[in-house]
Amino acid sequence: MKPRILTIISNFNEQREIENCIRNFREHASIESDLLVIDNSSFDKSIELIRAAGVDYVAHPVNTGGSAGVIKTALRYSFMHDYDVYCHLDGDNQHDPAELHRLLQPILDDAADIVIGSRFINKEGFQSFFFRRMGIFTFSGLVSWLAGQKITDLTSGFRAYNRRAIMFFAHQYKHEFEACAQMLLISSFAGLRIQEVPVVMHPRRTGKSEFNLIKMIKFPVYSMISIFGALLQRDRIKELANATQF
Ligand SMILES: Nc1nc2c(ncn2[C@@H]2O[C@H](COP(=O)(O)OP(=O)(O)OP(=O)(O)O)[C@@H](O)[C@H]2O)c(=O)[nH]1
């Protein structure tokens, strides 16, 4: 039977790119997938553009304070609507829907539960700026070591999650999580297999990045706290994973 796949575009104030992003998916997606946009309470014109595009969407009534909130809704929505796979694209058009098949393949082969599109495997396309790269490199190394699984692009939102990952996060692990370091560590403690595939990312052309100066300073501190939090929960996560009917 064909897997039911849902691609979700995360949007927060992406009025300059969201239309392109939806069009890009419709014209170039390399997989057969439904499409949903999740808006994180934007206050620009993007929500009107999403409505005009005639795409299904969910609009958060309040901003969740970062993109992790969208991923939580996405996992829950995929679970409630019985999808086998959830693929994630950012609404700033940095992720190429023509590469979605790369993310999907390890899931179809049952070789991974979470697939991350990494820009640092082939080192092509947008590599982000020096300090952010150093942060990603350092924390990817730390999380790889703790998780026992190789991760190079910890902050990449370009990911696919299979039914096991959806079930675990939407049904069993109903707590707060941060999408980068902590989510991957929790996944690994839950026995979920993480695999990376090479992708080419584009630079953000318009709009505002989530990573401003304040976030750049907070990133290492928050990452350390969330890693520590995940380590403290390790046994509980294993119990929850064992209780999950995959
Ligand atoms: N800033 C921000 N972005 C959000 C939020 N919720 C969802 N997003 C979306 O999350 C996605 C990723 O955010 P980005 O700021 O692009 O983060 P990034 O891609 O890691 O950073 P850049 O490479 O600088 O673009 C974008 O599509 C945003 O529209 C939120 O609350 N704040």
Ligand SMILES: [Mg+2]
């Ligand atoms: Mg971005």
